[in-house]
Amino acid sequence: MTTAAVRARRCRQRHRNGRAVVAVEIDIEPVTEYLIDAELLELGQVEDRQAIGIAIGKLLDLLIAVEQLRRHA
Numbered sequence: 712m713t714t715a716a717v718r719a720r721r722c723r724q725r726h727r728n729g730r731a732v733v734a735v736e737i738d739i740e741p742v743t744e745y746l747i748d749a750e751l752l753e754l755g756q757v758e759d760r761q762a763i764g765i766a767i768g769k770l771l772d773l774l775i776a777v778e779q780l781r782r783h784a
Contacts, residue, residue: 735767746770 712720725731739757746752746766756762 737767739763742767 722732743752743757743763746763747754747757749770751766751769752762756766
């Protein structure tokens, strides 16, 4: 299977799962500092874009969970 076919298949699977990959431009230093302070990113990962993306995803999941708890309290 070609690389393009694999990417298309992954994209369709994400769509079925209600997920998406989005590109977001950030000011890297304050964001990585915040993620480290929040214990979502390790100091050695500040150059690792995949780790930063995962940490930002976890942060968003936490923010959504807090909002849901607030609404149902």
